[in-house]
Amino acid sequence: MKKKFKITGMSCAACQAHVNKAVSKLKVNECNVNLLTNIMEVDYDESILDEKDIINAVIKEGYGASLLDENYIDNTSKTVDKKKRNLIISIVLLIVLMYFSMGSMINLPSFTYKEGVINVIIQIILSTIIIGFNFHYFTSGYKKLIKLAPNMDSLVALGSSASYLYGLYNFIRMVIALIANDNTLAHHYSMNLYFESAAMIVTLVSVGKYLESLSKKQTSLALEELVGLLPKVVTKVINNEYIDTKVEDVEVNDLIYLKPYEFV
Numbered sequence: 492m493k494k495k496f497k498i499t500g501m502s503c504a505a506c507q508a509h510v511n512k513a514v515s516k517l518k519v520n521e522c523n524v525n526l527l528t529n530i531m532e533v534d535y536d537e538s539i540l541d542e543k544d545i546i547n548a549v550i551k552e553g554y555g556a557s558l559l560d561e562n563y564i565d566n567t568s569k570t571v572d573k574k575k576r577n578l579i580i581s582i583v584l585l586i587v588l589m590y591f592s593m594g595s596m597i598n599l600p601s602f603t604y605k606e607g608v609i610n611v612i613i614q615i616i617l618s619t620i621i622i623g624f625n626f627h628y629f630t631s632g633y634k635k636l637i638k639l640a641p642n643m644d645s646l647v648a649l650g651s652s653a654s655y656l657y658g659l660y661n662f663i664r665m666v667i668a669l670i671a672n673d674n675t676l677a678h679h680y681s682m683n684l685y686f687e688s689a690a691m692i693v694t695l696v697s698v699g700k701y702l703e704s705l706s707k708k709q710t711s712l713a714l715e716e717l718v719g720l721l722p723k724v725v726t727k728v729i730n731n732e733y734i735d736t737k738v739e740d741v742e743v744n745d746l747i748y749l750k751p752y753e754f755v
Contacts, residue, residue, distance in 0.1 A: 499555035
């Protein structure tokens with residue numbers, strides 16, 4: 492039996508390979524995972540496996556899986572809209588964050604001192620909010636890393652985490668220097684804060700993900716239109732009689748009668 496499943500959480504070709512490998516271990520007849528449409532088609536023997544076994548195998552690898560339903564296109568549209576909303580918020584906050592972190596370098600008017608604690612606290616708050624809106628990179632990336640199956644999300648999570656944590660380390664050192672009235676050292680640490688880098692990484696990746704989602708949405712809609720063109724009923728020839736039959740009931744070696752301009 493062949494069934495189609497909707498796969499969630501895939502972000503690159505490595506994810507596609509991991510899902511394919513996990514399902515193939517179940518001794519299915521055939522498994523095809525499409526990264527573009529997030530659809531997996533599996534040919535398996537119902538006497539050996541059922542759909543729950545296949546779904547559980549995918550979930551164990553850290554991805555989501557469910558039987559493909561009629562609402563797949565609508566769900567895809569909702570996902571694109573959600574990514575657009577999060578992306579807009581992230582970009583707006585990133586622009587504000589860049590103003591506080593690098594505005595002084597191009598002589599923009601500043602409301603706080605570059606090495607001031609308030610300035611850095613604002614950067615921490617803004618970068619934390621941006622990371623929060625894109626936290627799925629961290630949950631997915633580190634989960635795959637723990638399973639020794641890293642993907643692109645793992646790389647994004649590591650890069651952003653390193654910048655954010657290093658910024659926090661230098662902020663603590665900066666506060667200690669200010670308490671000791673060592674403004675020179677405090678200024679040195681203030682120049683090594685990379686909160687904007689942590690936020691920039693996830694935001695730029697989100698831009699690419701959003702564009703990718705738009706492409707997937709258009710592809711899904713095109714595939715839906717193609718499927719809609721297929722006839723639901725065909726004419727079978729049985730003992731010189733013409734009988735209307737559902738397409739799914741047609742078997743190998745059946746004789747099909749095609750009228751002019753008709754196709755199957």
